[in-house]
Amino acid sequence: MARAQRQKPRLAVWKFASCDGCQLTVLNLEDELLPLAGEVEIAHFLEASRATARGPYDLSLVEGSITTAHDAERIRQIRERSRFLVTIGACATAGGIQALRNFKDVKEFISIVYARPEYIATLDRSTPIADHVQVDFELRGCPIDRGQLLEVLTAFLHGRRPNIPAHSVCVECKRRGVVCVMVARGVPCLGPVTHAGCGALCPAHDRGCYGCFGPMETPNTASLSAWWRKLGVTDDGLVRAFRTFNANAPEFRKESERHEP
């Protein structure tokens, strides 16, 4: 008896609180999008198609952070229907810039912002997807890098771990032949503690890294802060530097808290 035709793996893309930029990165694979659509069935991707299938899905890409009770429930349902679940971008992996609310007294914060709180449902914290469900792989970046996205897609479609190095941006600078902006010009740079993946974009454009890929594996943030101080950066400047798009990533959160007045 002839075997049933091999089913294409089913891909789903989901959005939570975010800017859409990471899922846009899927559509930014201009050369690869149509070949990809030949390899997988795009079963759920609202930004791209009004046709949706209920699942189960072989691979779910999840963008955005959890900021409402409804979304906390929604991600559990998505997890149940997904064989692999990969989070993409700083919102999904660390809570995103909207996690700046996590550092405020919530009641005070809400009173500044809301005219009519009864119209809106929101949680007092923005949290990464991994705080709610098991995640099979986290792809960093604000936004993610499209080359790395392609690697993740390829790896999961072939049943292997993605090859995404966890070293610092410094290594990328050396590879790219970029002169160290901090050593040579005294420009404060988060590169020594930041996860690689961008290709050392900021130093290559004569500016310091601002940490949009979040902390590298075991970063020495305290040492870097001491160097920044020697360059004249104040405590307030350090707090703000560690509190941007990955403010809620544990290593950056702890370092920012050390410099709070």
Add this chain to the structure above:
Amino acid sequence: MSPDRRTRTIKVDALARVEGEGAMLIRIAGGRVSEVQLRIYEPPRFFEAFLRGRGYTEAVDITSRICGICPIAYQMSAANAMEDACGVRVDGALHDLRRIIYCGEWIESHALHVYLLHAPDFLGYESAVQLARDHAAIVQRGLQLKKAGNGLMALLGGREVHPINVRVGGFYRVPTTSELRAAAEPLKWARDAALETVRWVSRFSFPDFEQDYEMVALRHPSEYPITEGRLVSTRGLDIAVREFADHVIEEHVPHSNALHAAIRGRGTYLVGPMARYALNFDRLSPLAREAAREAGLGPVCRNPFQSIVVRAVELVYACDEALRLIERYERPDRPALEVPPRAATGHGCTEAPRGILYHRYTIDASGTILDAKIVPPTSQNQKAIEEDLARFVQDRLDLPTDAMTWQCEQAIRNYDPCISCATHFLRLEVEQV
């Protein structure tokens, strides 16, 4: 009309092929449209609250995270507002570079919308991937056009989404003359592809649906508006950007996480490609004007379904304009002007792909942000979208629900709504009870 069609609800719980999370609800009772809601349920992210206390140079990178589809619009409006506050004007080659990277964003965003988000509606496909099964070469053309826009963004900004090279006063690094000239070849191809795009979309069939909007856009003495100008409308508004808040009011309605904007004393207005085009037809390049004529567009287009043609004409313009500016580029001596802070309030308004994007910041003498206000294009268009839907449905009560639903979705997609943007500007004052 069958009785069951006189009373029913047309509903989409999660709109597709738009940026962000929204829903649509239309109630028909006794043969009349009784309620229309474009419901924006995307959760708010509170940018205007957490910008307070940040440095004036940080707004460029922070506000770009409001929208991954039009980050340059946010970066430019923020930079303009801060430069306005500090009394610095960026012109010459740095101004040209800003226009070029913004052209890149228009090309990327318009090509995305025309080919991947909107065209499938006109041709009866659920998505561009489905469309590609029958028309692969056309979808490929759209993707390559989009890539040309992204190429400009990456060349000048470092990357396509959330570029890292824009700053208050200019850029961190400016390209050498030969680096920029190398971008011309792919753009020439893109300009031809954009002309093909105009021809392609102009042959779609459009419902007979003209609306009498008040349209609002920037107007500049010599340029088709992108990065600056006065705010003008088709009903005589003509104000400086700093007067924006005197003329536009915002209200918070229960069904939306985005504020609705209206012109004081008049109400609904429209921003975006149709408004820019109607108010600045004479500022388009000759090639873009010619393409518009060939497509059968007059100098004003009032049918929102034809906005896809206007977007295609703007694709031609953006390629043409970027090429013109690249040709005359000489690398400036410095990548940015010095912009020392001072205590002041600054205003910035630029033409995002979807329409005017207004920023206002108050900073203190050290440059710390005391207050921020941001009004994105989609919150300005919400009322127009709802009014379009009400009229569109009222005239088509005979349609079966499936067809009606799809056409209503298409009517929403006419606006290329960016719901992520709209929501993230939920800006609310404390209400004293």
